[in-house]
Amino acid sequence: MKRLTPMEIFNKDFKQSMRGYDVNEVNEFLDLVIRSYEDILKENEYLKEQLTTSKKQNTARHKAVQANMSEYDAIINEILTRLERIEKVMR
Template identity: 65%
Template sequence: MPLTPLDIHNKEFSRSFRGYDEDEVNEFLDQVIKDYESILRENNELKEQLAALKEKLDHFANIEETLSKTIIVAQETADEVKNNSKKEAQLIIKEAEKNADRIINESLAKSRKVALEIEELKKQASIYRTRFRTLLEAQLEMLREEGWDTFEKSAVNE
């Protein structure tokens, strides 16, 4: 057990012939007591400071741990959002590709239908022209025939 200032103060030395000067010894012990009390006070202050610093250190260690966990959670959340965004983008792209394919197929089908209708109209126009030409040629032939001449003469004579 360490000495206390009171232990030093109450210490009695036995007297002997040709011993030390009692006043000198008492003065020295008083000085030792003062220094020892000062050192004990300083030691207690340092212990209190150490306890306060340990408390602050624990506080900051808790803050650091909380921040570290928060950063990890934020990183995981960011990764999750990023992955979800990629998946959503891929789904949008696939949907757009499907729509584009559907639109292209519909356009091709309409184009084929229009081409068939154009061909049909061309055939009908050709047939109409042929029939019309045939009709005109028949009418011209009728006009060229001699029967018209006689018809014209009889119509004029009447």
């Protein structure tokens, strides 16, 4: 389904009939719909930008955590090596 633009809503013409709706009332309602729709589109764009920013920050944090884990792994391996040496000496 194609998404309507605010201008398409604004430019929409309805046929008039003898027992039709009040044109001014319909136009006022459509103006309200257009404003609400524009607000939703702006909010949607803002949220997309926030999501992109959050994903980038998350990726950077993940890389930092991975780097720290590599350092911790090296430290743990060093500690284990030292413990093994101590155990050999203690036997």
